[in-house]
Amino acid sequence: MPGQRADVKELKARLDMISIISRYVTLVKSGTGYKAKCPFHKDDTPSMTVSAEKGLWHCFGCGEGGDVIGFVMKIERLSFIEVVRRLAEEVGLSFEAADDGARDELKSLMADVANAFARNLRSDAGEKARDYLISRGYPESCWLKYGLGYAMPGWDHIKRTFSRRGEDVLLKLGLLVQGDKGTYDRFRDRTIFPILDLSGRPVGFGGRTFDGDPKYLNSPQTPLFDKGRLMYGISWARDRMSETRAAVLVEGYTDVLSLHQAGITHAVGSMGTSLTQGQADLLKRFVEDVVICYDQDAAGSAASLRGMQILYNSGLGVRVAQLPAGEDPDGYVRTHGAEAMQAILDEALPFHRFFIESLKARHDVTTIRGKEHLLEDAREFYGSVRSAALREEIDRQIADLIGLSVESVRRELPRRPRARDPEEPIHEPAMHWGVEEHLLALVLRGQISWEKIAFEVSADDFSEANRPIARRLASGMTDLSELIGDLDEEGARRASYYALAPLEIDVDQTIEDAKRWMGQLPAIEKRLKELDPMIKRSATAEDWELWDRLAREKAELRIAWRRAKDATGEGIHEQQSQEGRSEIEAS
Ligand SMILES: [Zn+2]
Incomplete structure (x- = not known):
């Protein structure tokens, strides 16, 4: 604000x-x-x-x-x-964000509600929940530590207990639900797992039912609770995570608790298999390596692979632990003990090996179709791999797997483009400089003003990765420090790079290039985005004619994209020869 x-x-x-x-x-x-x-x-x-x-x-x-x-x-x-x-x-300033007081009040209300749940657990009505917790290996001694509780049956226990705080506040915190005939308690007759923020204060709740569906119910998105930026157990795990620079990532509440009980105290829960960039950023503040330990059935799913890729692309080392079929971390550590669990974690496969294993499991490589499917599937992941050594390794393993030569596999999988892929985040030092980067650098360094180019390009003409910077420049934000502070981590990385890189940039040439090439990028990127799911669908439908046509279009668009992006490539060439021609024509 x-x-x-x-x-x-x-x-x-x-x-x-x-x-x-x-x-x-x-x-x-x-x-x-x-x-x-x-x-x-x-x-x-x-x-x-x-x-x-x-x-x-x-x-x-x-x-x-x-x-x-x-x-x-x-x-x-x-x-x-x-x-x-x-x-x-x-420096003697008192900094209070405008809504800090209000947030504090909301947090203390959440703490009071958590205490009420904890009291319920010890009341007569809490017997069922106590039995459940003890049977799962969480004795009374750890209830306080993890803040465990019980939500009373009936519709209005929380509503009545906290009525003087006002219904609208309870609604806002997701404690009440708005129904046709008024509001009622969200959590009823459930075992309660409070979800704590980094400093250990409750900001949301997870509730487990004794029977019926859904088995788990979470707080909705609230001013305090942003599921995409939080991990279950982070406040208990942060010290151990900092110490070991590693985290064990599991799905559920009980997975986290059981691992902590077993002394594996750098375990945190993603609260579902689909990880977010916000969660990856949070982990990155503490660790360099993540071992993912999901239920064996869920680990190979598309959602979980995407999550692993988010972690991997954030620069974290990612390994995937392999539990026996049908097992989850909670059950496994309770039946087999901490040592066996630790052995599973130690043997976790590097992400790319896990990926190849899951390709193997998903496709029948004894048929041509199966091999084609596998290669198409592999493309997705391959495009995001930044390390040349790792790409070589994947080429080799896939070649082994489907019985093709390494050369043929290489032809099938996308080579590293000269310009960055639109989806690929930058962490690499040797970043590609194209017309967009030149343009932004010139404005950020104050060599030209945004107004000078505003007639030629708009912020929307920039590719997705650079658009946040362009938008802010276009909105008149010229103070570098303000601009950087307003960007996310990735944006700040880029902006600081453009502003400080020791690189001479030709002003006139850059503006010429911009006039010629920019504005094509968003259209190309939009079509590329549409194509991916279409290609997938055609493969699923085994419509190979369509698949072939779409794949070809994608390949052509990629070339066009690189050309539009790359001011030092064919683009310049073409432009020069055209200018040459017009000179001849003029003479
Ligand atoms: Zn460095």
Whole structure:
């Protein structure tokens, strides 16, 4: 919100970026800025540049970058608000986000509700839930630790108990549901698992029924509870996660509790198999490696593979543990013990190996169709692999699997494009510079104003990855530090890179290129996005004629995309020869 942003802006103006960063790394003066060995990757040469004048830092080794708040967030593994509070205190500012008071009040109400659930568990009515918990291996001694509770049967226990807080607040927190004849308790006759935020305060609840459906019921999205940015058990696991730089990722509440009970205390729950980028970002603050341990039946599903890919693309090491068929982590650790569970975790397969195993399980490689399906399936994943060594390895394994030569497999799978794929996030140091990047860099460095190009291009002409930066520039946000603060982590990385990269950019050439090539990208990207599901559907329907046509269109569009994106490629060539022609014609 604007009020909060203004406060952060003032805070940044008062902070001495150089002295703060030099608490963590040794800064050496270099030109108008400073250089340092980057603390975020193994850096032998000083790859990190810090510009106090611009209020930015960027590492040209690993691609991390941003403003001073982002730096402290990264190195101290704190949230934005935690860093802002801490730094504000240092310079004698009191920083309170406008709605902080209200949030605090909501959180204390949630804590009261959690206490009420905990009391219910110990009441006469709670016997069923107590029996259930004890039978699952959660004795009374751990109820308090995990905040376990019981929601009374009937429609209005919470509603009556907290009536003086107001129905609208209880609704807002997802504790009540609006029905035709008024509001009623969301959680009724269920065992309650409070979902805690990073600092251990309840922000939502999961409730397990004793019979009937759905087996688990969660709090809905509320001002406090954002399921996509939270993991179950994160407050209990964070210390161990920081220590080991690793996490064990499971699905359910009881999976987390059983692993913690068994001493595997860096386990967190994704609350479902479909992971979000927000959850990956949260994990990244604490760990480098994640071992995924899902129910064996769910692990190979499309949703769970997508989640693993999100983690992988966020730069985390991803391994997948393989439980025996029909087992889940909770049941397995209870019947076989901590040691057996640990052995399963130790033997987890690297993501790409797991992926190949799941390809094997999904396709019949004794038939031609099966091989074609498998290759089409593999394409999806392959396009997102950044490491050349890993791609080689996958080529080899797939070749083995389907009995083709490595060369043929290579022909079938997409090569690494010269320009980045539209979906591919940047973490790599050698990022491709095309016309968009040149254009943004020029504006971010103040070499041209947005107005100068506004007649030629609009923010919507930029590819998805750069659009957030373009939109902010187009809206008149010229203050670099404000702009960076307004972007997400990926956006900040890009913007700091464009602003600080030591690269001479030809202004006139860039504007010429922009006029010629931009605006084609969004249309191409839109069609590419449409094509993927169509290709999949045609493969499922075994309509190979259609499949072939669509696959060909996709390949052509990819070439067009690269051409439009790549100002130094064929685009320039064509343009020059055309200009040559018009000169001849004119003479
Ligand atoms: Zn670095």
